[in-house]
Amino acid sequence: MLRLFAVVNRKRVILLLAITVVFAAVMSGCSGKQEGVRNDVTAGELGQRLKQAVKLDELKQRDKEALQRLYRLGDDEVEDFVLYTAASNVKADEVAVIQAKDAAQAERVKQNVSKRIDAQTAKFKDYRPEEYGLIQKHVLKRDGCFVLFAVSKDADRLEQVFDDALRRD
Incomplete structure (x- = not known):
């Protein structure tokens, strides 16, 4: 049971990280600095x-x-x-x-x-x-x-x- 709980939590953490990365990319839009631009x-x-x-x-x-x-x-x-x-x-x-x-x-x-x-x-x-x-x-x-x-x-x-x-x- 503990092993199942760890797998589910790991998937939630990965999903949360993916959502955070996508959200940050969308929110930065064109305001983010690109190197050299x-x-x-x-x-x-x-x-x-x-x-x-x-x-x-x-x-x-x-x-x-x-x-x-x-x-x-x-x-x-x-x-x-x-x-x-x-x-x-x-x-x-x-x-x-x-x-x-x-x-x-x-x-x-x-x-x-x-x-x-x-x-x-x-x-x-x-x-x-x-x-x-x-x-x-x-x-x-x-x-x-x-x-x-x-x-x-x-x-x-x-x-x-x-x-x-x-x-x-």
Whole structure:
């Protein structure tokens, strides 16, 4: 009987430890520090760095309504963002840095941006081949809670600035 009691207690302890580990991982979300990754950067600061590195003057800065319309994202998913799109709908240029509230939301943000890419691809494929080429060379990446989406002739440079800004010096 004592042996059975010890086995049951051991299983309970293991289960309790597993639940504790999962709970800690969920609660830490994006606030936990990853080695080498900065967590004191905001989407606004990333946007400023991108703007300093690449000329975004021809693009128009957009608001929350545009973010919701283009990517189907709301306040419950997004902590902060910077969004630039072409002033005309005949251009595909678009740059977005979206800071999600947590890692799970960041993955959802990335999936929603992928849907935007599909829509833009269909829109420009036969209509504007040169813009379609830009879309094909887009950058879409996630780093922690941040998602970068860039359709630009300077997409590679934007990606480099994004990566550098999130790494510790």
